[in-house]
Amino acid sequence: MPSSIDSGLIERHNAPLRETLDRDYATLGEKLDRRGVSIDAVTRQVAAFAVAVPSWGVGTGGTRFARFPGPGEPRGIFEKLDDCAVINDLGRATPAVSLHIPWDKADPADLKAKAEALGLAFDAMNSNTFQDHPDDPRQPLSYKFGSLSHTDAAVRRQAVEHNLETVAIGEAIGSKALTVWIGDGSNFAGQSDLGRAFERYLGAMKEITRGLPADWRIFSEHKMYEPAFYSTVVQDWGTSYLTAVELGDKAFCLVDLGHHAPNVNIEQIVSRLVRTGKLGGFHFNDSKYGDDDLDAGTIDPFRLFLVFNELVEAGVRLDALNPSYMIDQSHNVTDPIESLIRSANEIRRAYAQALLVDRAALHGHQENNDAMMASETLKAGFRLDVEPILAKARLEAGGAIDPIAAFRASGYRAKVAGERPAVKGSGGGIV
Ligand code: LRH
Numbered sequence: 001m002p003s004s005i006d007s008g009l010i011e012r013h014n015a016p017l018r019e020t021l022d023r024d025y026a027t028l029g030e031k032l033d034r035r036g037v038s039i040d041a042v043t044r045q046v047a048a049f050a051v052a053v054p055s056w057g058v059g060t061g062g063t064r065f066a067r068f069p070g071p072g073e074p075r076g077i078f079e080k081l082d083d084c085a086v087i088n089d090l091g092r093a094t095p096a097v098s099l100h101i102p103w104d105k106a107d108p109a110d111l112k113a114k115a116e117a118l119g120l121a122f123d124a125m126n127s128n129t130f131q132d133h134p135d136d137p138r139q140p141l142s143y144k145f146g147s148l149s150h151t152d153a154a155v156r157r158q159a160v161e162h163n164l165e166t167v168a169i170g171e172a173i174g175s176k177a178l179t180v181w182i183g184d185g186s187n188f189a190g191q192s193d194l195g196r197a198f199e200r201y202l203g204a205m206k207e208i209t210r211g212l213p214a215d216w217r218i219f220s221e222h223k224m225y226e227p228a229f230y231s232t233v234v235q236d237w238g239t240s241y242l243t244a245v246e247l248g249d250k251a252f253c254l255v256d257l258g259h260h261a262p263n264v265n266i267e268q269i270v271s272r273l274v275r276t277g278k279l280g281g282f283h284f285n286d287s288k289y290g291d292d293d294l295d296a297g298t299i300d301p302f303r304l305f306l307v308f309n310e311l312v313e314a315g316v317r318l319d320a321l322n323p324s325y326m327i328d329q330s331h332n333v334t335d336p337i338e339s340l341i342r343s344a345n346e347i348r349r350a351y352a353q354a355l356l357v358d359r360a361a362l363h364g365h366q367e368n369n370d371a372m373m374a375s376e377t378l379k380a381g382f383r384l385d386v387e388p389i390l391a392k393a394r395l396e397a398g399g400a401i402d403p404i405a406a407f408r409a410s411g412y413r414a415k416v417a418g419e420r421p422a423v424k425g426s427g428g429g430i431v
């Protein structure tokens with residue numbers, strides 16, 4: 001067991017739960033068997049599905065109003081990796097971590113050694129040109145009025161260089177992709193030339209793409225608004241898709257579930273990106289109003305299921321695209337470790353439910369325009385309680401049947417709270 005979770009703890013925790021799980025698994029197995037579906041085959045597919053955790057997700061987030069740090073907050077990337085290892089050891093769904101530079105800047109050799117010791121790998125790298133970095137001598141210029149789309153070529157150059165530095169760190173630690181999200185935009189009509197800003201962005205993105213290693217991909221991540229409130233340069237999947245097409249074969253679109261207007265049909269966007277071969281990856285989270293960054297599957301689990309329904313529907317086309325699956329959340333009122341364990345499980349749940357949709361029947365009803373039966377067939381997958389499959393996948397990989405309960409029993413949070421000094425709460429940006 002590579003993390004500081006005591007190796008016997010998971011076994012002790014699982015022992016009294018095994019029998020019930022076996023019974024529930026057998027009952028579900030019988031039910032699926034009647035439909036000619038092998039539960040073990042589904043469990044194997046679910047077990048093979050991994051989602052990366054964001055390094056920034058293991059710290060307590062905050063809003064622009066305030067941040068309320070929890071006990072035992074990780075002080076830097078190495079303690080963040082310790083927490084990520086706990087998440088993976090208990091949940092067995094998150095073997096990779098997505099880093100954010102410069103937040104996680106450290107000697108790549110040390111990052112690699114630490115991750116290897118913990119049994120972790122690195123997923124896509126994220127650059128950060130949405131904040132100023134006064135302590136970074138390589139980024140003396142301000143991003144107040146934009147980064148890759150800035151009117152000043154010197155700021156654009158600095159932002160390009162930062163992205164290339166992020167790639168270089170990523171290359172040294174085994175990552176294969178760069179996710180670019182910029183906060184560039186404007187707050188007032190007339191403030192910015194919408195066309196020229198996009199041209200400047202494309203020019204800068206082309207420079208970054210030219211600097212990528214041969215086997216790397218670049219993902220453009222769109223977001224409707226925030227921090228800019230009137231216009232955002234990469235505001236929707238249309239702009240993201242145009243970008244990916246202009247940049248060529250290495251460029252793809254990343255869909256963060258929280259980055260759309262309320263009620264936007266995200267699963268249809270996914271379908272289009274599959275169709276055009278430009279689906280690069282996901283940032284999973286959930287939301288009610290905007291970019292709320294709440295735990296995946298906690299507000300609208302049906303939408304998450306519908307996204308996975310499109311992915312399963314894509315079949316071999318999805319294998320060719322090999323999207324990067326990542327979580328992107330902020331935790332303000334929960335223990336981040338518990339939230340990330342839960343989200344990874346909810347993501348796998350949506351996948352398992354989508355796998356269990358009777359696809360042949362669904363296609364038949366769709367072809368016959370039987371709206372009622374098509375809708376019912378789809379919902380039958382969503383209504384299934386697949387928890388025994390999820391628990392079995394964890395158990396067989398050495399994880400906990402009930403990972404949040406096991407985490408609480410481990411005493412990990414209290415232990416690190418004793419080692420890591422308490423952080424004082426702070427006002428956000430407006431107070
Ligand atoms: C922007 C975003 C983007 C950033 C992360 C911290 O809202 O989703 O992915 O890198 O949050």
Ligand code: MN
Nearest residue numbers: 221256283328
């Ligand atoms: Mn994101």
Ligand code: MN
Nearest residue numbers: 256258291328
């Ligand atoms: Mn976001």
